[in-house]
Amino acid sequence: MxxxxxxxxxxxxxxxxxxxxxxxxxxxxxxxxxxxxxxxxxxxxxxxxxxxxxxxxxxxxxxxxxxxxxxxxxxxxxxxxxxxxxxxxxxxxxxxxxxxxxxxxxxxxxxxxxxxxxxxxxxxxxxRQLPESEFQTPVPRSPVSGYAMVARRHMHEFGTTSEQLAWVKVAASHHAQHNPHALLRQVVTVEEVVNSPLVADPLHRLDCCVVSDGxxxxxxxxxxxxxxxxxxxVKVIGTGSALKHNHGGVIDLSYSAGASSGAQAFAEAGVTPKDIKYASLYDSFTITVIMQLEDLGFCAKGAGGRFVQDGNLISGVGQLPFNTDGGGLCNNHPGNKGGMTKILEAVRQCRGEAHPAVQVKDHSIVLAHATGGLLSSYHVAGTAILAAE
Missing domain, CATH: 3.40.47.10 (Thiolase/Chalcone synthase)
Known part of the structure; x- marks a missing residue:
């Protein structure tokens, strides 16, 4: 069975x-x-x-x-x-x-x-107990620096722009305005994102997720x-998980473990990315979303920046609404582990119980995906596909 x-x-x-x-x-x-x-x-x-x-x-x-x-x-x-x-x-x-x-x-x-x-x-x-810590301790590091490196590589490899990254935050903010519990409910523009303070080049403050309890x-x-x-x-029709590591320092930053976990989940579910009308995607940073869209097959590798621009992730406007609760970029990020909230909003959408302003019309098949670790080094991805019955 x-x-x-x-x-x-x-x-x-x-x-x-x-x-x-x-x-x-x-x-x-x-x-x-x-x-x-x-x-x-x-x-x-x-x-x-x-x-x-x-x-x-x-x-x-x-x-x-x-x-x-x-x-x-x-x-x-x-x-x-x-x-x-x-x-x-x-x-x-x-x-x-x-x-x-x-x-x-x-x-x-x-x-x-x-x-x-x-x-x-x-x-x-x-x-401090990680085996690599003795080599990394002298160099100050934080998650944002690793994701900034991924973003810069994506820009170099595929021509992605800061304005395209900003569209991910814009979409999240359009959704968060309807969530009374969201930390950041103000709708922002592309200009406001790219003009927010630079945290780690090329990522700005508004490219980064919130930190919250809960x-x-x-x-x-x-x-x-x-x-x-x-x-x-809400039936679980497909799941997948995969690990990607540093390969002894020979690492390709252009893709994530989601390329494998997504393929497993789609194969088990017997559906394709074209069947998905809503996606909960881990949004620790704006680049994280663009990488996942490509790796899960919603667009070609390198086309993520073009895919998200002009409101394509906004419910009622774009082709693929995402994170209609505001996600980690605007709503919350409990314990710095966003996979839980990705599942919760995917279930709300699948039930037809999301906020009426962001509820997608065709919610028969939805997707939840998350990464753990750093896209710039080793990490594990998990993908789940749910169906309304």
């Missing part, structure tokens, strides 16, 4: 907070778990599979299962691949359900890097269970 025949996303929840000054990380995990269960019409006792990343405090999933009150678990997964973790959790939950290892899987993300004054780091990950959760259930619940059916 194909794993994609067996599972549905039946519950979702996004925490409304963007700065959790008076809430612990554990409480955030519990809050989003409760919200997703209420959305699905299920209880803690129904959950027999639990998935989380390194943001889960204490001893990870074991500690959080105790804290939340998950007493019937028979499957647990603590895969950590940065921002793509939760797309991989979805893939693993579907596989576990197909194998009979669990029937109802809960996936949670929660973190508070803003309230904790941690900046752009990932909870539970000690970057979290989210979703629930995956066996098909027969899903069909007893009074929620729109």
């Amino acid at each position: 194909n794993a994609s025949d067996s599972a549905y996303i039946v519950g979702i929840y996004e925490h409304p907070t963007r700065k959790a000054e008076n809430t612990t990380t554990a409480q955030l995990h519990a809050d989003v778990a409760r919200g997703a269960l209420e959305d699905a019409g299920l209880s803690l006792q129904d959950v027999d599979g639990y998935f989380c990343g390194s943001d889960a405090p204490g001893m990870g999933g074991m500690t959080m299962a105790e804290y939340i009150g998950l007493s019937n678990l028979r499957y647990i997964d603590s895969t950590e691949t940065g921002g793509s973790s939760y797309v991989l959790h979805l893939q693993h939950a579907v596989q576990a359900i197909a194998l009979g290892k669990c029937n109802v899987a809960l996936v949670t993300l929660a973190d508070r890097p803003v309230a904790g004054a941690r900046g752009a780091g990932l909870a539970g990950v000690d970057f 979290g989210g959760a979703f629930i995956v259930a066996r098909a027969d269970i899903a069909k007893t619940l009074r929620r729109p059916l």
Whole structure:
């Protein structure tokens, strides 16, 4: 049996907070778990599979299962691949359900890097212990410098412009204006993006994502269970994951691991990029979106800049609406790991429950994609394709 025949996303929840000054990380995990269960019409006792990343405090999933009150678990997964973790959790939950290892899987993300004054780091990950750290420590580095290098290479290789990058932010801002929880709700222009302060050449401040506290959760259930619940059916029809590394220093910055994870997901789903009318795409930086559009096959390699310009990503205007909640560029980026929110908005679109101003008309097949790590070095990509039933 194909794993994609067996599972549905039946519950979702996004925490409304963007700065959790008076809430612990554990409480955030519990809050989003409760919200997703209420959305699905299920209880803690129904959950027999639990998935989380390194943001889960204490001893990870074991500690959080105790804290939340998950007493019937028979499957647990603590895969950590940065921002793509939760797309991989979805893939693993579907596989576990197909194998009979669990029937109802809960996936949670929660973190508070803003309230904790941690900046752009990932909870539970000690970057000082990376084997390459002794060679890199003398050189100041941050995620934006790596993505700036990718952007500059894309410009050199394909003629991409700062104005084309800016169109990604413009589209996100058009969507965020309708989201009352979004950190940045003001619509911006191409000129405002390219005239914002330069952070790492060629990326400007408005080319960069926000940093926020908060979290989210979703629930995956066996098909027969899903069909007893009074929620729109969202079937997982295809998933894929892939890793790309430095190859000993011989690295091609023109593509990402999404080229492989996307191909896997499309093959499993039996659809093509032309069938996708909405896409949730990781938007840590504007260049990240352009790279993913190319690698997933929505346009040819090198054509991403031209694809996004003139509002082509704006719902109701362009060919492929993306991140209709405002995404990481405008809405939120809980724990610096955006894969969770990409799934949540894809499910809203697939259900027809996105904000009316941004809801796409044809939401029968949608896509969620995320990367974890750095596009300029090693990273893991995850792709999921969902279908309304």
